[in-house]
Structures are given as C-alpha cells and as structure tokens.
Amino acid sequence: MNRVFKAAKMPEAAISATIFLFQSRLHAQCPTGPVIEKRVVKMSENQTDTFQAILEDIPAAARDQIIPIVDFGSQYVQLIARRVREAGVYSVMVGPNITHEQLKALRPKGIILSGGPSSVYEDGAPTCDPDLFDLGVPVLGICYGMQIGTTLLGATVKNAPAREYGRVQLKADNKTELMKGVPQSTTAWMSHGDQIAELPEEFIPLATTPTCPYAAVRHADKPFYGVQFHPEVTHTPHGKDILHNFLYNICDCTGNWRMADFLKSETTRIRDIVGDKRVICGLSGGVDSSVVAAMLAQAIGDQLTCVFVDNGLLRKGERDMVEQMFNGHFNIDLRVVDASKQFLGDLAGITEPQEKRRRIGHRFIEVFKEASADIEGVEFLAQGTLYPDVIESGHGYSGEAANIKLHHNVGGLPAELGFKLIEPLRALFKDEVRQLGQVLGLTEEMVWRHPFPGPGLAVRCLGEVTESQLDILRDADEILLEEIVANNLYRKTSQVFAVILPVKAVGVMGDGRTHEQVIAIRAVETQDFMTADWARIPYEVLATISNRIINEVPGINRVCYDISSKPPATIEWE
Ligand SMILES: Nc1ncnc2c1ncn2[C@@H]1O[C@H](COP(=O)(O)OP(=O)(O)OP(=O)(O)O)[C@@H](O)[C@H]1O
Ligand SMILES: O=c1[nH]c(=O)c2[nH+]cn([C@@H]3O[C@H](COP(=O)(O)O)[C@@H](O)[C@H]3O)c2[nH]1
Ligand SMILES: NC(=O)CC[C@H](N)C(=O)O
Ligand SMILES: [Mg+2]
Numbered sequence: 001m002n003r004v005f006k007a008a009k010m011p012e013a014a015i016s017a018t019i020f021l022f023q024s025r026l027h028a029q030c031p032t033g034p035v036i037e038k039r040v041v042k043m044s045e046n047q048t049d050t051f052q053a054i055l056e057d058i059p060a061a062a063r064d065q066i067i068p069i070v071d072f073g074s075q076y077v078q079l080i081a082r083r084v085r086e087a088g089v090y091s092v093m094v095g096p097n098i099t100h101e102q103l104k105a106l107r108p109k110g111i112i113l114s115g116g117p118s119s120v121y122e123d124g125a126p127t128c129d130p131d132l133f134d135l136g137v138p139v140l141g142i143c144y145g146m147q148i149g150t151t152l153l154g155a156t157v158k159n160a161p162a163r164e165y166g167r168v169q170l171k172a173d174n175k176t177e178l179m180k181g182v183p184q185s186t187t188a189w190m191s192h193g194d195q196i197a198e199l200p201e202e203f204i205p206l207a208t209t210p211t212c213p214y215a216a217v218r219h220a221d222k223p224f225y226g227v228q229f230h231p232e233v234t235h236t237p238h239g240k241d242i243l244h245n246f247l248y249n250i251c252d253c254t255g256n257w258r259m260a261d262f263l264k265s266e267t268t269r270i271r272d273i274v275g276d277k278r279v280i281c282g283l284s285g286g287v288d289s290s291v292v293a294a295m296l297a298q299a300i301g302d303q304l305t306c307v308f309v310d311n312g313l314l315r316k317g318e319r320d321m322v323e324q325m326f327n328g329h330f331n332i333d334l335r336v337v338d339a340s341k342q343f344l345g346d347l348a349g350i351t352e353p354q355e356k357r358r359r360i361g362h363r364f365i366e367v368f369k370e371a372s373a374d375i376e377g378v379e380f381l382a383q384g385t386l387y388p389d390v391i392e393s394g395h396g397y398s399g400e401a402a403n404i405k406l407h408h409n410v411g412g413l414p415a416e417l418g419f420k421l422i423e424p425l426r427a428l429f430k431d432e433v434r435q436l437g438q439v440l441g442l443t444e445e446m447v448w449r450h451p452f453p454g455p456g457l458a459v460r461c462l463g464e465v466t467e468s469q470l471d472i473l474r475d476a477d478e479i480l481l482e483e484i485v486a487n488n489l490y491r492k493t494s495q496v497f498a499v500i501l502p503v504k505a506v507g508v509m510g511d512g513r514t515h516e517q518v519i520a521i522r523a524v525e526t527q528d529f530m531t532a533d534w535a536r537i538p539y540e541v542l543a544t545i546s547n548r549i550i551n552e553v554p555g556i557n558r559v560c561y562d563i564s565s566k567p568p569a570t571i572e573w574e
Helices: 012-016 032-040 047-057 077-086 100-105 130-134 144-152 239-250 259-274 287-303 318-329 340-347 353-372 387-395 430-440 467-486 539-552
Strands: 066-070 090-094 111-113 139-142 156-172 185-198 203-208 216-219 224-227 278-282 304-310 333-338 378-382 420-422 495-509 512-525 556-561
Touching (some): 047 100, 066 077, 077 090, 100 130, 139 144, 144 156, 144 185, 144 224, 304 318, 304 353, 353 378, 467 495
Parallel strands (some): 066 090, 111 139, 278 304, 278 378, 304 333
16 A cells, blocks of 8 residues: 555544534525526626525524635735634625625625735736725725725825835834834835825825835724735735734624534534435545544534545545445445446547546536435535645636636536535635634645646646556656655645656666657645645655656656746646
C-alpha cells in the first residue's frame, strides 16, 4: 500500500460520539434541476434567484452575524472573506449590483466593499447601490471599495501623481476606533494608481502615506470607513487588527462563527429535511467527503449509504486503502462500485479538458443512480462540495466569477440529477473543513490528507486518457509521494502530484537514444487552494525523485518541476 495513504485509524468514539449534534446544509426544498440552473444565473441576469441561493446557503449558526463582501473584481476578495471568518465572523461574497433591500434582508452586521481593477471615473466602472450607506450598518471600503464609497458620498477620485504598489510607510491616527492598537508609524501594502483628490469636509482623514494624504478615512455622520491599503494581506502587519476593530468595535460582532456551533446548529435542519428518506454519499476517502460522511452518520445513522466509485482514475492502491479505512473504522454502509470501464469508455478520444470534466461529472451521477437503484427511498445525494469548487466553476454568488474549470461535482453535473443535493460544506473553505474534521475527531492523517480531485488522474494525463498512460502516471506518482513522505515534506506541502505530458523528448540511456515522455512534478503550498505558490522542495529531494522516476518508470526519460504559482496557473494542469 502506498505509504502516504496508510489507513488512518478512525476512533469509534469520533463516529459514535453524541457530544456534537451534527447537521448538514441542504438545498432540499428545491428540486435539483432548478437549483443547478439557478446557480449559473448571473446576478445581473436574475438577481433575485442568485440572491435566494445566497440566503439558502447561509449556515443557520451564522444567520444573525453576517458580513457581506461586495466583490468589485478584487484579486483579494477570497482573502478578505477568509480573514473575516478567521476572526470568527461569517462572511459571504456578493455581486456589486445587489440592492440595499437585499443587503438588508441578509441582516448584516457590517458590509465590506472590496478592491477591484477599475477606476471609478471610467465609463462602465462597477458601482453599488448608494442607499447601502443609509442602512445604519457600518461599511468598510478597501481600495476600489473606498474609492467608490467616497465618490458616492461626494469625494473626487483621480489618477494619482504617484502610484503605490507594494509596501508603504503609513502614519495612522490610532486614537480612532478603526486604527486602535495600530502603531502611529507602521507599514501597509498598497496596490493603486488612483486616489482621493478632493475630500468633502464631512470626512475625517485617519491615515496618510508620503504620497497619499487620504490613506484611511471615515465619514463624520454615516458609518462609512475606507482604507486605500489592503488590511487583508499579511504584508500589512496590523491589517488583522484593523479588520478586528471594524468587526468587533465598529460592527459589534461577537464572533459566533465557530465550527462546533456550525455542526450543532445544522443538525436539526438535516434531520428535518431528510425525514425518513435515505441519503447516498459520494465518498472518495478525501477529507471533504470523509467529513460529510461523519456528519451524516451522526445526523441520520443507518439512513446513510456511502458509495465509493472506482472510476479507473485513482492512484495506485487507493481503492484498497479507502475500503480498508472505512470498513475498518467507520460504522457505515459502504458500497464500492467499479465503474472504471464506463469512465474510461467515456474518455476515449477526448482531449479537451472541460469536456473530460463534463463527461466525468455526468458519469458519476449515472453511477450514483445505479448504485442507489436497489436502495429503498433514496432521495438525496451528499457530496463534499466546497466554496472554492462553487466559485471556480463560475457559480459564485457574486455573479462575477469566471468559469476557470468545471469541477466535476458542480459545473460538471448534468441538469437532471434525479437527486436533491446535500452539500454541508458548500459555504466553507478547505481550512474550515479541516477544522471541522478536527472537531469531529477525525485523525490527523485524514484531516491533513492532500486533496485528490474527483476527476482524478484524468486531469493529470494531458491529452487522451488511456490505460497505458494512466499506468505510467500511477508509477511516477507513487514514487513522488514516497519520496515526499520519506523526506518529511508531506505536511509541509499542501498538494503534490505528477502529471504526464503528451509530448516526447529525446534522451540518452545506456548509450542509446530514447524518445520518451515527460513527467511534470507539481508541488504547492496553500491554505485554501484558491491561491498557491510552488513549494520550494530541496534540490536533493528533486534529484532523487527525478532519478527514481526516470530509472524506474519505463516510457519516461525526462522530469520537469512546475514553478508556476496560482494565479496565473491553476494547481491541476487541466
Ligand atoms: N471516487 C469517488 N467516489 C465517490 N465520490 C467521489 C469520488 N471522488 C469524488 N467524489 C465526490 O465528489 C466530491 C468532491 O471531490 P473532492 O475531491 O473535491 O473532495 P474529497 O475527495 O472529498 O476531498 P479532497 O478535496 O480532500 O480530495 C467528494 O466530496 C465526493 O462527494
Ligand atoms: O473534486 C474535485 N473536482 C474537480 O473537478 C476538481 N478540479 C480541481 N480540483 C481540486 O481543487 C483544487 C484547486 O484546483 P485548481 O487550482 O486546479 O482549480 C485542487 O486541490 C484540485 O486538485 C478538483 N476537485
Ligand atoms: N486594488 C484596487 O482596488 C485598485 C483600484 C484602482 N483601480 C486603482 O488603481 O487605484
Ligand atoms: Mg478528492
């Protein structure tokens, strides 16, 4: 068995404990087809439906303390959302054309306006409902958010005489609520070419830099605050304090976003909605679906059947490992379905990445349908879908997100599912799911397992997916992971895998010419998988990996190391 995946012992207590009452979030009120359709609708096209989806997805535990983040297209909007949640307050991203009535319906404690690439004085620059400043709720504008907020409240924003990109020296008035605890002289991270040129007298300046006289401001009468710099990035050392001040001192949040509460408060909902029906759960052995399975096992016990699909796209030894792990330690009905022939049949001749994903998504559903045919009363399909899967499939609530790739479990789903979806993790980031796993008592190995995508090796086998290509890739991947574990790098990296490229390179082995394929190694460090940097694996380890792959895997004569960050690359190659 692959050493990385050695069975993680799942203590009985973790599954049978009654300390926590678990619940899942579901979208059960709506038949599945329309739900899917609804999420692909952009805010501008059908704002009401998208807004409804936002409301439905808000976990019950967070309902009275929400911070909507209006997304003007910032690179950092995810980061803002995470920082707010890390501070113990639930945040959700919304599109700029959300109305003040809709915002009010969310009963927000405060609102954040994100940065964005536009200039407020350009034609067609995004704006927001000006009435949101009169909701009586504090608003914090960050960069573009500050520029648009102050513009709507009477300021003039112009192209700055001196642009600021990167670290700047900030002088802050730390007697004000927003800047409390921030040293009078500190550094901050900037990324702007425009700035406030004229500020009406109702505004109070709170910070300056050598070239930016209004680096932070507040309105005297309305609860509007603006910062030209980015408090959400770690390069602004006191950014956390500023966000904390906004959330706790200005918005009066109490920090009710805690995983244990989330589990507890959602339990009743899942029980109510499932009633006496049965649920099947797509279980891959990955952390997301393991957490979902553990939650459901708690909530509905033997009304749950888990289905592990061998799609022929798994890594070496993975099927055995998952079977052993769950049969041995989880007290659940687990069915293993071998559908490898169907998946590989669907992929024959297909090279286009999105088409691969679409076919895989559709086949998963077919397999789940077949697997549930002989189980009486199955109405629900549970999946470990996360917030980034939703956002990256272009189904985000802001309506602004591009379709980067069709995650098999979101964008790759067929319109007619035949199930209602249970996706308890749909609003969470990966690190939050891991916290949940810890609260649930999952073992370290399970909680910290590197993700493995549902489309599996198909998106790491560039070009056509064939048995022989998959075999080569499996062998290379096994060596890579063995070395990562052996060199104590598994926990220091977030995801490590091999990719087989559909090109041949010339080499010389044993004095003879070779013309063989190339393996790319991908190793990244990230917390939430939305942005990532390539891992600085020591050269000696890379050397061993390369040597071993070329020597031990027939068909490969060259190994490359992928040194691209995300963005602009993505983690997977397809
Ligand atoms: N082989 C599989 N069999 C059954 N369900 C699967 C399989 N692969 C993926 N899924 C379903 O698709 C969902 C999304 O897959 P994804 O890989 O994002 O999550 P995961 O496998 O649970 O966790 P991780 O991200 O750690 O790999 C899973 O949570 C699971 O419900
Ligand atoms: O279950 C999944 N179904 C998918 O279709 C899918 N696509 C990407 N991933 C995983 O998501 C994370 C981000 O990947 P990208 O940077 O490649 O988008 C990484 O962890 C990827 O492995 C997927 N997981
Ligand atoms: N990061 C931002 O929000 C940039 C805002 C605006 N485009 C500027 O350059 O000033
Ligand atoms: Mg997975």
